Amino acid sequence: MTIDPVLLDLMTSVFADRGPTPHGVLDRALWDTLSSCGLTRLTTPEHSGGSGATWTEAAVLLRAAAARGLALPLAENDLLAGWLLTEAGLPSDDILRTACVLEPAGTARGVPWARDAGRIVALWQTGDGWLVADLDPASVHVTRGTNLAGEPRDDVAADLAATRGVPVACHLAEEFVLRGALARALQMTGAMESVLRLCVTHATTRTQFGRPLARFQPVQHLIADIAAETSLARAAADACVREGLTPLSVAVARSCAGHAATTVVRNAHQVHGAMGTTAEHSLHTLTLAILGWRADYGSLHEWDERLTTAAVTAGGELWALIAPV
Amino acid sequence: MKDLRAKVRAFLRSRRFVPAVDAWHGGWDEDFTRDLARHHWVGMTIPRQYGGAGRTFLERWAVTEELLAAGAPVAAHWIADRQVAPSLLAFGTDEQRHAFLPPIARGECFFAIGMSEPDSGSDLASVRTRADRADGGWLLTGTKVWTTGAHRAHGFIVLARTSPQAGADRHAGLSQFIVDLRTPGVTIRPIVSMGGEHHFNEVVLADVFVPDTRVLGRIGDGWRQVTSELGYERSGPERFLSTLPLLAETAAATGRGELPRHPDLGRHIARLAALRHLSHGVASSLQAGRPADTEAALVKVLGTTLEGDIAELADHVGAASPLLRTALLRRPGFTLRGGSGEILRGVIARGLGLRA
Ligand SMILES: Cc1cc2nc3c(=O)[nH]c(=O)nc-3n(C[C@H](O)[C@H](O)[C@H](O)COP(=O)(O)OP(=O)(O)OC[C@H]3O[C@@H](n4cnc5c(N)ncnc54)[C@H](O)[C@@H]3O)c2cc1C
Numbered sequence: 196m197t198i199d200p201v202l203l204d205l206m207t208s209v210f211a212d213r214g215p216t217p218h219g220v221l222d223r224a225l226w227d228t229l230s231s232c233g234l235t236r237l238t239t240p241e242h243s244g245g246s247g248a249t250w251t252e253a254a255v256l257l258r259a260a261a262a263r264g265l266a267l268p269l270a271e272n273d274l275l276a277g278w279l280l281t282e283a284g285l286p287s288d289d290i291l292r293t294a295c296v297l298e299p300a301g302t303a304r305g306v307p308w309a310r311d312a313g314r315i316v317a318l319w320q321t322g323d324g325w326l327v328a329d330l331d332p333a334s335v336h337v338t339r340g341t342n343l344a345g346e347p348r349d350d351v352a353a354d355l356a357a358t359r360g361v362p363v364a365c366h367l368a369e370e371f372v373l374r375g376a377l378a379r380a381l382q383m384t385g386a387m388e389s390v391l392r393l394c395v396t397h398a399t400t401r402t403q404f405g406r407p408l409a410r411f412q413p414v415q416h417l418i419a420d421i422a423a424e425t426s427l428a429r430a431a432a433d434a435c436v437r438e439g440l441t442p443l444s445v446a447v448a449r450s451c452a453g454h455a456a457t458t459v460v461r462n463a464h465q466v467h468g469a470m471g472t473t474a475e476h477s478l479h480t481l482t483l484a485i486l487g488w489r490a491d492y493g494s495l496h497e498w499d500e501r502l503t504t505a506a507v508t509a510g511g512e513l514w515a516l517i518a519p520v
Numbered sequence: 521m522k523d524l525r526a527k528v529r530a531f532l533r534s535r536r537f538v539p540a541v542d543a544w545h546g547g548w549d550e551d552f553t554r555d556l557a558r559h560h561w562v563g564m565t566i567p568r569q570y571g572g573a574g575r576t577f578l579e580r581w582a583v584t585e586e587l588l589a590a591g592a593p594v595a596a597h598w599i600a601d602r603q604v605a606p607s608l609l610a611f612g613t614d615e616q617r618h619a620f621l622p623p624i625a626r627g628e629c630f631f632a633i634g635m636s637e638p639d640s641g642s643d644l645a646s647v648r649t650r651a652d653r654a655d656g657g658w659l660l661t662g663t664k665v666w667t668t669g670a671h672r673a674h675g676f677i678v679l680a681r682t683s684p685q686a687g688a689d690r691h692a693g694l695s696q697f698i699v700d701l702r703t704p705g706v707t708i709r710p711i712v713s714m715g716g717e718h719h720f721n722e723v724v725l726a727d728v729f730v731p732d733t734r735v736l737g738r739i740g741d742g743w744r745q746v747t748s749e750l751g752y753e754r755s756g757p758e759r760f761l762s763t764l765p766l767l768a769e770t771a772a773a774t775g776r777g778e779l780p781r782h783p784d785l786g787r788h789i790a791r792l793a794a795l796r797h798l799s800h801g802v803a804s805s806l807q808a809g810r811p812a813d814t815e816a817a818l819v820k821v822l823g824t825t826l827e828g829d830i831a832e833l834a835d836h837v838g839a840a841s842p843l844l845r846t847a848l849l850r851r852p853g854f855t856l857r858g859g860s861g862e863i864l865r866g867v868i869a870r871g872l873g874l875r876a
Pocket of ligand 1: 412632633634635636637640641642643665666667668669720852853854856857858859860861862863
């Protein structure tokens with residue numbers, strides 16, 4: 196999985212001096228910069244005004260932002276809203292968008308960044324199938340909420356009776372969840388890699404009993420386990436990007452990332468001591484984001500359950516499920 | 521690669537064997553090994569000039585995965601195939617390669633590992649088995665333990681001190697020897713495991729003569745060589761697939777409604793699938809000749825823990841399977857053999873720059 200070095204340079208330089216954003220507040224200036232570089236609509240086809248890139252490039256971008264503790268609606272704008280518009284054959288532009296699946300009553304809970312969106316792309320089911328519309332936020336009711344990290348997770352209510360939608364294929368609803376879920380797994384692994392770096396730095400610089408914490412074997416093992424879980428989660432998410440999103444591969448990525456989060460967050464705070472629990476220290480911008488993302492697009496339990504179902508219905512062919520030929 | 525896997529799967533379906541957990545450790549079946557060898561699935565990475573199949577590490581990786589997943593009895597050739605052949609290729613003389621590699625590839629020459637001793641486990645560099653210079657060779661004296669399969673294997677590679685530890689470098693003065701287990705002076709005694717099985721042994725060496733032609737690599741270079749050997753020993757799919765047959769059986773029994781559903785089933789499958797990706801990375805590194813110590817340690821720490829967790833799960837849901845009994849009896853060994861979890865976490869910590 197290699198990406199164009201020019202693009203990689205661009206992603207590195209655009210985030211270069213950015214620290215974690217105070218959460219809940221969209222950094223509009225940064226968003227506009229990203230937009231002018233073509234990074235906010237990375238995977239949208241070029242004929243629709245996007246950059247025509249793939250999940251491979253999107254993965255690098257999502258991880259780079261997450262690694263710096265930057266909360267940005269990159270996945271929502273491009274991989275969900277932009278994708279839905281493309282699938283529906285609707286036009287798109289540079290307006291910041293989010294996306295959601297509406298219940299039959301026209302509501303969606305915990306929609307990321309709804310308050311900041313210039314348009315909200317909605318997907319919903321009717322008696323005749325699934326519809327997509329590019330909604331004007333003025334036409335919907337937005338109730339503000341936040342996730343654990345302070346990122347906007349707003350409730351949205353639309354008047355479906357008054358909304359005209361474009362029909363789309365019914366598999367898009369499932370694909371929507373898979374795409375959102377993989378995006379979160381990628382963000383989680385990007386943040387976990389930063390957590391690992393913070394832990395290594397802290398353990399090698401903080402001194403107790405006259406020596407760096409890193410000299411204590413229990414501390415080494417806490418961090419070794421962070422490294423192990425992070426690399427497992429990363430391998431699973433990378434595999435989705437490389438081999439394509441399937442219900443199984445995304446579930447694997449989300450299960451691994453979700454369980455990794457448990458160890459990574461717990462151990463990282465243990466290594467950092469009281470300092471890591473403060474508002475001043477940047478650790479929480481990563482750990483809380485990781486937990487917040489884990490709760491999006493399906494709980495950890497739901498992903499484990501999906502895999503459990505796949506296993507028990509494999510008819511004794513579990514290995515063929517894990518290693519198809 | 522998928523073709524290769526499909527071929528191995530078809531072969532496995534056509535053979536009669538009872539799928540077992542940990543069969544790479546306990547499933548000694550020389551007929552099965554020779555059958556595999558006839559299909560060129562033993563000694564796969566040995567070059568053709570030495571009677572091997574000249575295949576890649578990635579191809580070997582795929583075949584070993586299939587064998588392990590099926591719980592096939594592969595213990596007889598496992599050590600020779602996994603680590604002795606690569607060590608001979610890396611450090612052996614041409615005569616040694618010609619002597620050992622063709623019979624290994626035919627599935628006729630089996631090896632054991634002569635590293636651990638009563639007082640040297642994790643601290644391998646502290647081995648006390650001594651090799652003293654003799655006319656035309658060396659005299660080995662000492663005791664090796666936990667020597668899996670020594671009572672059936674033809675030879676083992678012994679790590680011994682060839683010069684006393686002098687100064688701070690504990691790794692200097694160690695050497696490796698290819699020792700015929702039927703040489704006079706070699707006494708092999710069974711060590712019975714808690715499940716009542718006889719897999720490992722105590723091997724006492726009393727002035728065992730080893731000719732110069734059976735020194736492996738260079739005298740004094742034993743530590744570097746044994747570390748490289750451990751790279752092969754630690755990195756394969758047998759570090760996460762030992763209990764796969766039990767997981768498969770548990771899933772199938774759950775599907776039939778015989779066991780309650782437990783979400784850990786899904787969790788473990790996710791970890792297996794992801795470990796396969798990590799392990800594939802290690803195999804690619806080995807193929808490219810890149811060092812993979814840290815990567816291999818990551819796979820082994822995660823994988824051997826998972827192997828035990830699978831046994832836990834089967835026990836939690838009340839699986840009534842003979843596989844479970846074996847898994848629970850063998851589980852303590854999963855995170856000890858080949859370098860304990862604690863030692864491997866130390867390897868990872870070193871890779872991260874946390875320790876020297
Ligand atoms: C099934 C099985 C098969 C085996 N087969 C072979 C074989 O064929 N050939 C062979 O040579 N050996 C074999 N071994 C031996 C194996 O390599 C050793 O068990 C292993 O190296 C650990 O050594 P030990 O058992 O002496 O435990 P010890 O080294 O005494 O360790 C005991 C405990 O202390 C911990 N510990 C030790 N040192 C440290 C440290 N520095 N930091 C933190 N914790 C530490 C260990 O992690 C472990 O938990 C086998 C073992 C098993 C279980």
